[in-house]
Structure formats: structure tokens, C-alpha cells
Amino acid sequence: MRFEITATDPHSRARAGKLYTAHGVLETPVFIPSASLATVRGCAPQEVAQAGVQIIACNAYHLWLRPGVEVIAKAGGVHRFMGWKRPMLSDSGGFQVLSLAAAREVSEEGVRFRSHLDGSQRTLTPETCMAIQNALGADIAMILDECCPYPCDHEYTARSLGLTLDWARRCKAAHTNPHQHLFGIVQGGVHLDLRRHSAEETVRIGFAGYAIGGLSVGEPREQMLEVLEAVLPLLPADRPRYVMGVGTPDDIAACARLGVDVFDCVLPTRNARHGSLFTQQGVVKIKHAGLREDLGPIEAGCDCPACQGYSRAYLRHLWLAKETLATRLLTLHNLRYYERFMSDLRAAIAGEEGGADD
Amino acid sequence: MRFEITATDPHSRARAGKLYTAHGVLETPVFIPSASLATVRGCAPQEVAQAGVQIIACNAYHLWLRPGVEVIAKAGGVHRFMGWKRPMLSDSGGFQVLSLAAAREVSEEGVRFRSHLDGSQRTLTPETCMAIQNALGADIAMILDECCPYPCDHEYTARSLGLTLDWARRCKAAHTNPHQHLFGIVQGGVHLDLRRHSAEETVRIGFAGYAIGGLSVGEPREQMLEVLEAVLPLLPADRPRYVMGVGTPDDIAACARLGVDVFDCVLPTRNARHGSLFTQQGVVKIKHAGLREDLGPIEAGCDCPACQGYSRAYLRHLWLAKETLATRLLTLHNLRYYERFMSDLRAAIAGEEGGADD
DSSP, X not given: OOEEEXXXXXXXXXXXXXXXXXXXXXXXXXXXXXXXXXXXXXXOHHHHHHTTOOOEEEEHHHXXXXXXXXHHHHHTSHHHHHTOOSOEXXXXXXXXXXXXXXXXXXXXXXXXXXXXXXXOEEEEOHHHHHHHHHHHTOSEEEOOOOOXXXXXXXXXXXXXXXXXXXXXXXXXXXXXXXXXXXXXXXXXXXXXXXHHHHHHHHHHHOOSEEEEOSOSSXXXXXXXXXXXXXXXXXXXXXXXXXXXXXXXXXXXXXXXXXXXXXXXXXXXXXXXXXXXXXXXXXXXXXTOXXXXXXXXXXXXXXXXXXXXXXXXXXXXXXXXXXXXXXXHHHHHHHHHHHHHHHHHHHHHHTTOOTTOOO | OOEEEEEEOTTSSXXXXXXXXXXXXXXXXXXXXXXXXXXXXXXXXXXXXXXXXXXXXXXXXXXXXXXXXXXXHHHTSHHHHHTOOSOEEEEXXXXXXXXXXXXXXXXXXXXXXXOTTTOOEEEEOHHHHHHHHHHHTOSEEEOOOOOOOSSOOHHHHHHHHHHHHHXXXXXXXXXXXXXXXXXXXXXXXXXXXXXXXXXXXXXXXXXSEEEEOSOSSSSOHHHHHHHHHHHGGGSOTTSOEXXXXXXXXXXXXXXXXXXXXXXXXXXXXXXHHTTEEOOTTOOEETTOGGGTTOOSOSSTTOOSHHHHHOOHHHHHHHHHTTOHHHHHHHHHHHHHHHHHHHHHHHHHHTTOOTTOOO
């Protein structure tokens, strides 16, 4: 796998780079919006690309259950199934099995569970997980891991970590697609000794990139940064580093300063669906009564379709009427906001003028 | 008002024409999709125009209650509020008051009712109805009428008709916007004597165009056509004739053969939201299990965004996952189907080759 560091920040450990994938080159630091079900909710793929999104994240668990991997395989993979031409990462589904599925039993073999959709009995093993992500045609695949809740005691976390390391080895052995990068995942909760052990062992197995999972699950922000401070120096500098599930623009900036290259989070899309918009002037709640006759855009100067074509008053009207055009437009605004933020972050690392745009 | 008949069908009373409005010329027979709340549900205005839609129908009742006429007036009318550049018709809201509002009392003055949204007390009179539609900036406004349910006895219908005729006179008197066409509405249920009386009196008052209301409310199709056969010859041939709430492509074709120029119906948009798609090969239900791995488009040869970009299998997946991208795409397909149907109808009347396109 080709990953080039193109710039480093003299004031922090931040770096900018290029991550090469089968569907194109990612400019890092990069943010990955959610497309768990092979759709960025409410948005057409061209609109998502237009917002500047470089890569989306699908979910192996969700797509395995519905529409079924065989449907997507027949279509030629997620890219062709949904009409997305840029890179795609698939999450292994480990997190979703543990948060959504019923009657789950974690064993050495893998996770037995019942589908949250139809109750059908399934077993997700490292091997099936690799087969699913291969069929999805992901440019970046993730190992199957067990993501511990927060808080989680040392004993449970240590046992869980042993399982994750075993699964990591089996995932690597089962991974045969040369066009797909496989990323390992560092676990260990907030226990720094376990995190260090996990990082060392995961690096020993050897992956194209390294994710740090199990963060942003309820722990204090300081503890998240403490874990990253402990783990990041143990990961090879010439490989991409990915903090899963992070986060707010502030958290992304803080993690980038520690040397993180890749981020994903539901925040821009989920907040949009809840009517909450990111702007340079702070959060705008679209339902706010003060916007009733506000004929200005969500954010002055924003080039997203919502800000270019519609007033706050109209978007508020659509929102109150539960019209789905509202969630589409609000999502596109938040995605554009995030992309501009990431673009500015990359420019700042490269020492370029701020405000540079995609 | 300028209305030109450009072609007549030698085999029926069908005619094709051009109806001039402040926002452009309508090619008739024309179909008007619903945009009751100043949005064609789920679709952006550019997409609706792209589908070939010439004119949309907003609803005075709905927009009066939410977001409020003053909001839309401040924005400069519905066109600027929602970003729609083509003609717009506003329905008076008489039908919605009677079907949605609570605690309604119909009197000579107008209709007193409680809003179905917040319970607030309102009174819709012919004069307020004209003021609302003026503020909305409709190219075509409709008089306030009482739309009788089906069945409805002769006595009630006759009394109701008297009220509608009185309101028609007051609407005409209150209508002062020279850039807006005001259409009268013929009522009278399925009672042919009342329908004839209504037509004669409405024509005597004199409007830019004539609608026939209170049809497609549950009566047998034969009775609908019988009413039209009785009423249409009484309407001036040089004015547009509009059958409200019709309908299926078959009903539209039948009415056009009787000389109807304008149609509106919730069918293409509502059916799409229920997963039901119009195609030349019949109705396609998108949830059908047989489409699970169907990689073909909804309809071969269709140039809508759904058929051009996505498979039945993907649309079915989005539909089952309740993703709003599905309803958007299905709506755009049905709108495009209707526009192609209307375009073919106009071409057939003009004696041109069928299959002509917008």
C-alpha cells in the first residue's frame, strides 16, 4: 500500500499525506462520513461527491443482513450497487453486532447473534467478515474486533483484547484481495498497558494501516487523548492512523495534531437529521422560532446546495413539515462544512493559507 | 388571459393548446403535480423541472397555516420561497378545510374552522382566500368553493352550490392581481341539473378558466364521465378547462378526449411514496421480492434519474431500509412517466408521431 506524507506541521505531530486506493487517492487528514446501508442518508452519491467527500464508510454487518452480500456481489460490489465512484471503507461490523444484534455470544470462533431485522441466527467470524468485505469491494477493510463498552474493567478488557488479537491474525490470514487494504484495530479500553500491548501486537501482525477503536464511547475527552498519546507513538509513522468514531471538529483537530490521518463519525449526517447545523458562527438549530422569517442562508459564504438555493425560513418550513428535502439539504450542508474544515486542516498542516477549498 | 388552441383531434373533442402565464407558457393538455406545502415531496425544484413538469399546485390552506402567508409574502411569494421558476397554481383550500380542519362551520361568510396543526381558530372567506393566493404569487388562483362529499343528496348539493356561486362572485370581486388568472369551479355533485346550472352561472360570472371540481371523490368512473359530458359543452371553448383531482393516465386520456386541458392529481407522487411505480409494462411494486437481485432499471428506456442511475435491486434495498433517497427517486420516476404520457397525448392530438418527448 502506498501512503505518502506530503507535509508535516512544525508546531505539532500533524501530517498531511496521500493514501492511494483502488478508487483514487485520499488527501489526509481525511474524514469519512457514514453510508452504513450503502447510502449517505437522504443524499444521492453525486451530491455527496459534490460536497467534496473523498470516501464513505459502509457497514459489513448492516449490508450482510440487508440487502444481503449476494445481492451486492451480483451487482459487482457496493460501488456499482449504489453508484459511488470514489473510495469506500467497510467497517467489519464488530461494533454493530455488539450494539444492535440480539442474543449474541462471543466465543473464540466469532460472534453468534440474531439479526435485529428478522431474528435469523448468524455467526460472524473473522473469515466470514473478510469474505463479506471482499464481496462488498471495499477499498479499505477492517478486521473483526470486539469493541468493549465504557467503562469496562481491566480483566474483561484484557480477555477481550486477546480475542481481538486472535481475530486480527485470522483476518490477516483470510485476507487475499490485493486491491483492498486491510487495517488492524487497536483496542484496550482506557487501560494504557492494554492499549500499548494491543498496539505492539497489532503492529507485529502487520497491516496496511492502523485504527484505534473503542474511543468516543463515553469516556472523558482527556482520557481519549491520553490513550492516543500512549498508542500513536507505537504505530509505524509511514502507515495511516485512523481514530474510529471521532468526532467533532475540535476533536478531529486535536487528534490530527497528535498525528492521526483518518477519521469517521456519524456527527455531520446524524446532526443534520436532527436539524442541527454546523457553521463558523456556531450551531444553528433549524427549528428555532427565530428563523421563521429569516431569508438568509444557513451560513453566509457556504457553497453547499442548501445555502446556495434556500433560506433558513424555507428550510425551517420543510423541517417542521417533516419534508425529506430538509434532511437532504441539511445533510449536504454539514458534509460540506466538514469537508471545508478538513481542507483547511490540510492546508494549515502544509503551511498554506487557511480558507483553501477543495 | 391568452389561451391558444394549437391543434384539435379529428377523432374526438381533444385539443392541444398554449396557456400563457406570468411564469411561462403551458403546453396543454397539462398535468399539475402536488406541491401542497411548497415542495414536491422529497424532490428539489430543479429535479422536478428536469422531469419535464410544467406547473405545480400549492395549497392555500396548508401554506396559510404553515409557514404562514406573511412568511411567504416576505420571501416574495412561493416561487422565490421554494426556488421554483415555472408556473404555479394555488388551490383555494376549500377542499382541505372540509377534509382536514376540525370543528368547521360553513356559513354565508365563509368557513370557520380550527387548524389541524395547532387548533387555532380561523375563518376562510372568499376575500381572505383571494388575499392569500395573491400573497402566494400564484399564476393561477382558484375560487373558494364547497366541495360536496360523495354521495350527497340533491337538496344539500343544491344549497351548497348556491353558496359556491355566491363565493365565486365575491372571489371575482376581490381578485385584483392582473398577473394572476382566476379560475371558477363548477360543482353540483353527480346531479346533472345542478352541474348544468353551476356551469351556466359560473360562466355568467366570467373567469379566465373553468375547473370542474367534486369529481374523483368516490363516484363510479361512468358517472364522472357523464358529468363531464354534461358540463364541458357549456364551458366556453376558448377558455382552459380543468378537471380537478384526475387522475390515472387512463382517466386523463378519457377526459382529454372530451376536451379537458388541465389535470392535477396526487397519484404519481403519492404512489411513489407508497413504492408503486408507473411503467409502460404496468405497475411495479418496488418492495416485490422478485426484484431482490434485479439489476435492471425500473423501466427500460426511461431517462429519469432513478432509471438512469440505479437498479431495481438497489431501489428495493433503499425502500426496505426506509431510506428517503428511495422516495425521491421513485417520485422522479413517476413524474417523468406522467410527463412523457402527457407529451405523447399532446403529440397524438396534434397528429404527430407518438413517443415524442419533452
